[in-house]
Amino acid sequence: MSEDLLTSVGIDVGTTTTQVILSRLRVASTGPGSAGKLAITDRKILFRGEIHETPLIDAETIDAAGVAAIVEEELERAGVSRAEIDTGAVIVTGETARRSNAAALVSELALELGEFVVETAGAHLEAVLAGRGSGAAAYANRENATVANIDVGGGTTNIAIFDGDAVRETRCCRIGGRLVEVDDGTVQGVAETLRPLLDHLDMTLAVGDDLTAEKLDRLGESMADCLADLLTGPPYPDPLAELAIGELPDERVDLDVVAFTGGVGSLVSTPTDGTVNRSAYGDIGVALARAIRDHDRLSDWPRLEPSEDIRATVVGTGTATTRLSGRTVGLNAQVLPLRNVPVLSVPLLPAADTVRRRAGNEDGPPGESNALSEEIRDYVEQGIAFYGDDADPGAAEKASEEWFFLAFEDIGELTYDRIEALAEGIVTAYDNAPYTGPILLLLAQNCGKALAQSIRRGQESSRPVVVLDELSVEQGTYIDVGEPISDDDTVPVVVKTLVFEE
Template sequence: MDEIISVGLDIGSSTTKLVISRLYLENVARFGGMPRVQVVQRTVFHQSRMFQTPLRTPDEVDIPAIQELLAAEYAVAGIVPTDVGSGAVIITGETATRTNAKAVVASLAERAGAFVVATAGPDLEGILAGRGARAAQWSEDTRRTVVNVDIGGGTANLAVFTNGVVVGTCTLHIGGKMLIWDETTQRVTRIAEPFQRYLDRLGLPVPLGTELTDALLHELTAPVRDTLIRCIRKQMNDTDRLLLLGHEPNWPDDVQDVMLSGGVPASLEEQVLAFTDFGRPLAEALVTAPELLAKNVRVAENAGRATVIGAGVQSIEVSGATVYLTPEELPLKNIPVLPCSLAGFTLEESEEQLLTYLESVVSNALLPAPWALYVSDLPARMSFAKITRLAGALASLSGWEVIAMEEDLGLVLGQSIAALRTGQTLICLDQVELGHGDYIDVGAPLESGVVPLVVKTLVFPSETQREERGVLR
């Protein structure tokens, strides 16, 4: 059994937090089979307090302050950077839109080693929060449709799961920092622009300096609560859409259960006598709403820390003789994996039918491109005609940078795709096993012809069944 120290760092709109864990990895593959590593045990031995996300200006993250925070927490935990074997840094919320968000990612990636470092767009942020809050697990255990509503400082990210699988997302400009007031005078000092437009449409203008009475606060909270409820029901009106960030609710089934996570619902657990932003009143309105009580609304355990706690890491050497790649494009780092099962397909279907199916998988996955498409459950007998049809569909599919599979077909499939996609990047790997939540690094071929591959899998708190099944495949 191997032991590694793994770090999870979440840099959000309002808060930044860090978790350090020991992950115990074990190869559970059968004798002679491909390596298959599971996280068989996880121990969190350090959790930071929640820090206010450091900003140099309203539009710029303070990178040196983030680096100092990381170093200070390492010191408290009694570790140094060389002790860390893996990790995950996720930049979420409005922080992901700061002018130097890419520089933050690059800086942390240089210092982090074998880390997953990703800027999470609204959809991915909602999915990660839903997994971290165990809404996905709740859905899988009960075979019901569960929405996780993760409300932070700047946004509310909704992710809907049916039978444990994400089926839709939506993001709203709703968060604790949409309205801020002075603790002493109770007068408004900041109001977010989307919220101002929303209130103007409702005929509830709130100029800066307005004194917030309990009655006015209730008058402002109630419509925001109702907008969230209508979003969950997919019944948004034109006024609600003023708070929409991106696409409308897109899940196919009615939501049966509601989970709340993020800093806003977490504020209900804080013993504070005074609060100066919109978070606490909004959380109270949501957990007492009859419409949500009817849907078994609950606040996630440790709601403010519903985030990744690190990443398991597996290094693999793939034979260069059986894969197809354009080495000038290597190395690649932090490519998210999109699993695609072809179970039920014979590959006698037309290219158009295969492409339609592949496009539906991509549409439902909600992963930012580029990604690695992991094709599984291919027919037992793969004739050249079947390979050609699959290659034609893959060549027409946009968004992928890597094709991977378990079967020993990487070279011939890659050659077939290359004939149709001349002059484009093409990496086709085989004899690997990947899954949901994996990221991969593909190194440049070594002199021996071997292609180094690193598989990194996000690890979430409280996913006990996932730990038992293993998160590295």
């Protein structure tokens, strides 16, 4: 791996299409001199693969071998070997994430491609990645604007709202062009997720039916109505509540501009010739795009021309999933790299209530009480109970205990006594737990090396310790940690959500 360049792969296995991109991430110090925190300062797309139809064995099963062959073909066309890939992500999106073998597929791809390619899925994450890949996020930051990126694909529509440099919220629903498959005017397939809308319209649609122009127009217009309701609500009229993915926000948002991306979204942002058949792609995507483009409420906002439309999600996947830790980390090389390690968040810790000397240092100055031990022990026990065997780092040569990261958003004032008290609490909690894995910690503050050193001094055993700092990670996410770069004082980290809908 180059000291200042990373090669990243993005793979998007969607409802309708599968895509691969390769990009180059430049790593540089963001502070004065060479001692500042490292960050990814530039992203350049090296290779855009062709747009392939997602291979399926049947309605419930992805053709894993077919997907792997597509990836292999695109890497060969790009002239990049698997060994040259440093980071990246595989994301299974839309209705494909509901297939029975979705999780197994991405795990297999990740293991085949290398130690540090990750697997991830989930409509809300997809919304953010599409918005970053399209340029909507950059526009919001540059113009200090509120921008909605509306990613309309084959199985879902995922909206990410960017407010300046932050993601304000996401809104997702099961509306897409591939939910009805058509061949020469005859219905070939109807997704079960579309049933609430069909029932609301009192419309019957089954395999073998003729999809008349009247039905097609009515269906497209109703889908566009749902998208308008999703974007402008609350309130959210029926049947949107049944089509929604996750909780819907309870406040309206004033938007400055909108962008359309995704397979259907690309037909909204770059309209096709009016002579194109409305079922030209074997589905209702063209009709849906036209209904969205002509919808009165969806036309109220200025439209931003995206830098990427149909490839927005895969571009975001390949360029925006990797972070870098701070440079004051505590590492143990024998447990790196790590894959698929879950995160348990620890809220603001209480201040110590008494003062005493640390064990083994009775002659030294008094330090903070280890009133933290009991609370930290509770979180260690929760981690063991929550994650169990799910927290396997995935490498055969490593132990398969219940590994997990404790993520501390705020450990309090960064004094010597506070760090020593926290270290003692952590050592006590882990020593008394039925757990033989390493101590894995994430800190938002810049004190990883000091805390790791204190933990190692206080241990009676030689349990491995990894402490990464300057990272804020939410509970329910999983992370991958790569091998060190830049003189072994920074590691690349990918944060992901492993969510496959039932």
